[in-house]
Structure formats: C-alpha cells, structure tokens
Amino acid sequence: MSKRTNSVLVFGGARGIGAATARAFVKEGACVTIADVLEEEGRALAAELGSDHAAFAPCDVGAADQINAAFDIAIQQFGGIDVVFNNVGIARYGTVDQLSLEDWDLTLQVNLTAQFIACKRAVQEMKRSGGGVIINTASILGHASQKTTAAYAASKAAIMGLTRTVAIDHAADGIRCVSISPGTIDTPLVQIAARTFKDRRPEDLEREWAAHHPLNRLGKPEEVAATVVFLASSGAGFITGSDFLIDGGIRSELYA
Numbered sequence: 001m002s003k004r005t006n007s008v009l010v011f012g013g014a015r016g017i018g019a020a021t022a023r024a025f026v027k028e029g030a031c032v033t034i035a036d037v038l039e040e041e042g043r044a045l046a047a048e049l050g051s052d053h054a055a056f057a058p059c060d061v062g063a064a065d066q067i068n069a070a071f072d073i074a075i076q077q078f079g080g081i082d083v084v085f086n087n088v089g090i091a092r093y094g095t096v097d098q099l100s101l102e103d104w105d106l107t108l109q110v111n112l113t114a115q116f117i118a119c120k121r122a123v124q125e126m127k128r129s130g131g132g133v134i135i136n137t138a139s140i141l142g143h144a145s146q147k148t149t150a151a152y153a154a155s156k157a158a159i160m161g162l163t164r165t166v167a168i169d170h171a172a173d174g175i176r177c178v179s180i181s182p183g184t185i186d187t188p189l190v191q192i193a194a195r196t197f198k199d200r201r202p203e204d205l206e207r208e209w210a211a212h213h214p215l216n217r218l219g220k221p222e223e224v225a226a227t228v229v230f231l232a233s234s235g236a237g238f239i240t241g242s243d244f245l246i247d248g249g250i251r252s253e254l255y256a
C-alpha cells in the first residue's frame with residue numbers, strides 16, 4: 001500500500017508565518033489543517049489551497065478541547081497526523097510591577113500551555129502511527145530579552161525546555177521535536193505592533209527594527225516557512241531537540 005500524503009496541522013495558520021507555512025507544505029504536496037481563531041481568513045486560505053489539500057479547524061488554543069478538536073478534524077480529513085506546527089503566539093507588554101497576573105497567565109496559557117497540550121496529543125497520535133515531527137515556535141526573545149517582555153520572553157524560553165524534553169522522551173517512538181526562534185519577521189503581528197506607537201511612523205519603526213538585524217531587513221514569513229518545511233522533512237532526520245534561529249544574525253551581535 002502506498003504511504004498516504006503527509007498530514008500537517010498548523011496552529012495559527014490563518015495569517016503571518018502560519019499561513020506562509022501552510023502554503024509551503026501544500027506546495028510540497030502535503031495536506032494541511034489550518035487551526036485558528038480567525039475563521040474568515042482561515043477558511044479563505046483553506047479554500048484557496050483546495051479542499052483536497054487543505055481544511056480549516058476553528059480553534060482557540062487557549063482551550064484544550066478546541067486543540068483536541070483540531071486534531072480530530074485533521075485526522076478525519078486526512079487520515080492521520082504526521083507534522084504539528086505549534087505557531088500561535090501573543091504578546092502582552094509591561095514591566096513585572098505593572099503587568100497584571102491575568103496578562104501573565106493568558107500569555108503562558110496561549111504561548112506555552114497550548115504547545116504542551118498539542119505536544120501531548122501529537123505524541124499519542126504519532127506513537128500509534130509510528131512517528132512524526134513536532135515543530136514548536138519559540139522566539140529570539142527566548143534567547144535574549146527586550147524591556148517589558150517578561151511574560152512573552154518567559155513563555156518562549158520555556159518552549160525550548162519543553163521541546164528538548166519531548167525530543168528525548170520520544171526519540172525511541174520515532175518522534176522528532178524541534179523549535180524555531182524567529183527574529184523580527186514582517187507579519188501582521190509586527191505591522192500591528194508598529195502602528196501602536198502613536199508618536200512614530202510605522203515605516204520608520206520597521207526600518208529601525210530592520211537595522212537591528214545584521215542583514216539590515218526584516219525576515220519574510222516565507223523564509224521561516226522554508227525552514228519549517230525542511231525541519232519536517234526526512235533530510236532533517238537526524239535533528240531533534242534543537243532550536244533554530246531564523247534571526248538575520250541579531251543574536252550574534254553584542255553591540256549594534
């Protein structure tokens with residue numbers, strides 16, 4: 001019997017890095033389930049990619065049952081789960097004396113606990129099917145920090161610890177688990193952030209953020225997507241537990 005087409009579940013796949021990754025996987029011939037809170041955008045992307053290769057799962061990763069429902073939809077549509085891309089991330093800003101406990105809890109729930117829940121289900125499914133790949137999204141802010149990002153930075157650093165442990169616990173099950181750490185990538189998240197500083201023009205801010213990277217530009221979602229597709233491929237078969245910086249060199253420079 002021929003092996004069925006790879007089934008990929010992308011959390012936060014409606015826009016930004018997740019949407020670029022969904023597109024890249026379909027281009028490789030995979031089937032993709034896009035799980036997201038943005039129903040209109042997610043359904044439109046799934047329709048654009050075609051029902052043979054893409055499905056949409058309405059999902060708020062803040063709720064465990066919705067994460068599991070997205071797995072159910074992917075399995076029902078495409079016969080199993082081979083790759084899970086945990087890509088949802090939100091940021092709440094504030095120094096620790098100002099940041100509310102609610103914002104801290106929400107950030108950890110959406111960025112970290114959701115990835116734990118998705119790893120748990122992915123491992124259960126992949127053990128049954130003989131293996132798979134889990135790719136978790138950390139951040140450059142998991143490696144070095146910026147002011148007012150305590151909650152986000154803590155969640156992203158913890159993702160690397162989760163990833164390493166899943167990798168060593170389940171290597172013998174044929175499961176690889178890796179994380180990625182993007183620098184500043186030109187996505188709606190960053191474009192919205194650039195518009196929140198009322199006293200600055202968004203294009204000036206984006207130029208400034210670009211200049212912090214030795215490559216002197218923002219990254220493209222497609223560049224992150226290409227790394228994720230590689231990490232999911234058999235060519236990356238000896239890679240597990242590691243984190244991949246896709247950061248235009250920003251982590252390599254001590255003083256800009």
Ligand SMILES: NC(=O)c1ccc[n+]([C@@H]2O[C@H](COP(=O)([O-])OP(=O)(O)OC[C@H]3O[C@@H](n4cnc5c(N)ncnc54)[C@H](O)[C@@H]3O)[C@@H](O)[C@H]2O)c1
Pocket residue numbers: 011012013014015016017018035036037038059060061062087088089090110137138139140141181182183184185186187188189190
């Ligand atoms: N863009 C960057 O500069 C950058 C840098 C480092 C890390 N990252 C990380 O990359 C990932 C993707 O970032 P992006 O820039 O593409 O962001 P984005 O905001 O453009 O896209 C994120 C997607 O996640 C979805 N989402 C948000 N909350 C959700 C929830 N509770 N449940 C389900 N879906 C939800 C959004 O609807 C959106 O489709 C995040 O984890 C982010 O922390 C981004």
